[in-house]
Amino acid sequence: MIGKQGNGSQWQGWEPNRKKEKRGKVYCGKRDIAIPPGRTIKEILHDRHISRKCFACHMGISEIEACRLLNGKTEITGLIAVLLQDVFGVPYIFWQNLESNYREKLNRKI
Secondary structure (H helix, E strand, O other), X not given: OOOEEOOOOXXXXXXXXXXXXXXXXXXXXHHHOOOOHHHHHHXXXXXXXXXXXXXXXXXXXXXXXXXXXXXXXOOOOHHXXXXXXHHHOOOHXXXXXXXXXXXXXXXXXX
């Protein structure tokens, strides 16, 4: 748990420019975290109790393609964004922006 330190102007455990290693990826402060869009999709699937197989079926893609999408190996194209909109009811522009931001942050770290 993060708690206040001293006069409350600083937070314990929070260092904005400190790099942290987590599961093979480098994270640089809170704003630079590259979260793959697949993680968001996984959370929605979990919250709605939808299996990967059912997700693949509704998307009209194979289970292998669905796994690649969920694991960030496949980029969210315009077509995939529209399919996600149809399946989840979340606007396609959200998915495109999520993908764009993710790829931008990945490129910034290289």
